[in-house]
Amino acid sequence: MSEALVYWLQQVLNALQLGSIYALIALGYTLVYGILTMINFAHGDVFMVGAFFCFLSAVYLGLPFVPTLLLTILGTALLGVLIERLAYKPLRHAPRVSAVITALGVGLFLENFTLALAPYPKNVPALLDNVTWDLGGVSLSSLQVIIIFLSLGLMLVLDHVVHRTPVGMAMRAISWDRTFVPLMGVPVNTIISVTFAIGAGLAGAAGTMYALAYPVIDPYMGIMVGWKAFISAVVGGIGNIRGAMIGAFLLGGVEIMVTAFFPSTYRDFVAFTLLLLLILVRPYGILGQPRTQKV
Amino acid sequence: MSAPLAPAAEARLAPAAEAQLEVRDLTLSYDGIRALHGVSFTVGAGEIVTLVGANGAGKTSVLRAISGLAPFGGSIRFEGQDLRRVPAHRIVGLGIAHVPEGRGVFGNLTVHENLRLATWQRRDRAGIEADLERVLGTFPRLRERLRQPAGTLSGGEQQMLAVGRALMSRARLLLLDEPSMGLSPRLVQEIFRVIEEINRSGVTVLLVEQNANMALHVASRAYVLETGAVTLSGTGPELRGDPRVREAYLGA
Structure with a gap:
């Protein structure tokens, strides 16, 4: 393979890895927005708590990768449900800004609660034997393969759940207009809880994989990653599941390409500028549609 | 102050066992503003009962x-x-x-999904399939559009879907809120024909309508609702002949 091709393939691989993690988190923003038209600003911090659950499971319970992943998903799913029930549900009929402030407050609470318990950054032990293969100059690690395929697998499962199962049908009905959903016999609050559980569970999976790829974790790690995932969701068209995935891989790609050509300190500046320009051109995002008037 | 006594008197005459639906002294408020001031009425099994009244009289609130x-x-x-x-x-x-006012179909779901969603609490797969066939037999247009998003249907088709969806739950009592709203006269005729057909199959119907003329023609009994209270009641023909109804609701 030519040197240029090897270089590009390597960058694509790196972009896929970063994009998968953004995508898993972006899905949580888009799911919750779809169903409640609310931005869950605590979501990035749920991802952070996921990384800490992974640390706790690996260090204190001594569990291997698969049980740790499952435990983390379960733990963050439960956290997501708890956050919705305790903090958001009481404000469902309050002015929208109250919900936004509450979400920011929940995020700050999670950060500082974690900070109180873990004042110093933690090292997550390697749960997987990381093998690196050399494919004609392109280096591919087993961790990369796991991150990319696990993320894609979870996204396929989610896409199936949303578009092909009764629960997904109920979620989509609620996102259209939840006023009359109870008339169908659908318990709206249960479906909202399930949505938060799925979104937070995916963030937990992302937290686990992030902690394995970048093993030093701290209570503020969710802020920047959370913003990037949120922006991915908006760029893709918030409320749209496939859009969130596209936006996330786009952002991952842009970030990797920027660092390939510019000093790495330019990365976020250039990436965010490009995405802002894209939003100016397509205000509803790549797959987003302005909602047609309902009669 | 004889008004509060009236429902009690009615209860002695018509024991609760005879009414499928019995509404008594119903009150309802939105943000502290009273929309219903003690509405009482009954619906017997197999009847078509209609609530007629102007916009804002509280008809939709009763169904809610x-x-x-x-x-x-x-x-x-x-x-x-x-x-x-x-x-x-x-x-x-x-x-x-x-069947709510404005139909309440989910525009992002296909026609088939709208119909399936209404069977959320049913577990009898074979029964659901049989009911789907029955509904599609009643509304052949829906069969043609089964895989289309409901948002792409015309107003009349959406109304058919809303009624069909209600039938998917095997209801014994059907609440219909302004089924004729926004439909052409031909479609209004069609929807009322279907309502009578559904009723003949054994389903009780409580119909809320601004189109008092059509409603009083199909109804066995009717109640007139004004500013949150029942002001008149009687059989369909009785109310069609009542001068107050004729003047206020039938434009005669």
Whole structure:
């Protein structure tokens, strides 16, 4: 393979890895927005708590990768449900800004609660034997393969759940207009809880994989990653599941390409500028549609 | 002050066992503003009963209360069961289906998904398939558009879907809120024909309509609602002949 091709393939691989993690988190923003038209600003911090659950499971319970992943998903799913029930549900009929402030407050609470318990950054032990293969100059690690395929697998499962199962049908009905959903016999609050559980569970999976790829974790790690995932969701068209995935891989790609050509300190500046320009051109995002008037 | 006594007197004459739906002294408020001031009426099994009245008279509020969409005062009993503490999503399981004002179809779901969603609490797969066939037999247009998003249907087709969806729950009581709204005269005729057909198959109908003329023609009994209270009641022909109804609602 030519040197240029090897270089590009390597960058694509790196972009896929970063994009998968953004995508898993972006899905949580888009799911919750779809169903409640609310931005869950605590979501990035749920991802952070996921990384800490992974640390706790690996260090204190001594569990291997698969049980740790499952435990983390379960733990963050439960956290997501708890956050919705305790903090958001009481404000469902309050002015929208109250919900936004509450979400920011929940995020700050999670950060500082974690900070109180873990004042110093933690090292997550390697749960997987990381093998690196050399494919004609392109280096591919087993961790990369796991991150990319696990993320894609979870996204396929989610896409199936949303578009092909009764629960997904109920979620989509609620996102259209939840006023009359109870008339169908659908318990709206249960479906909202399930949505938060799925979104937070995916963030937990992302937290686990992030902690394995970048093993030093701290209570503020969710802020920047959370913003990037949120922006991915908006760029893709918030409320749209496939859009969130596209936006996330786009952002991952842009970030990797920027660092390939510019000093790495330019990365976020250039990436965010490009995405802002894209939003100016397509205000509803790549797959987003302005909602047609309902009669 | 004879008004509060009237429902009690009626109760002695018509025991609760005879009415499938019994609404008594129903009150309902939105943000502290009273929309219903003690509405009482009954619907017998197999009847078509209509509530007629002007915009804002409280017709929709009555249906919202029955379906559990809005908290209410007074009492609502369906087949003897008190509906006060029943959450909205349990109402359809008891045998009450509600076709809301504006149809309430989910535009992002296909026609088929809209119909399937209404069977959320049913587990009898074979029965659901049979009911789907029955509904598609009643509304052949829906069969042609089964895989289309419901948002792409015309207003008339959406109304058919809303009624068909209500039938998918095997309701014994059908609440219809302004089914003729926004439809052409031909479609209004069609929808009323279907309502009568559904009623003949054994489903009780409580119909809320601004189109008093059509409603009084199909109804066995009717109640006139004005500013949140029942002001007149009688059989369909009685009310069609009543000068007050003729002047206020039939434009005669």
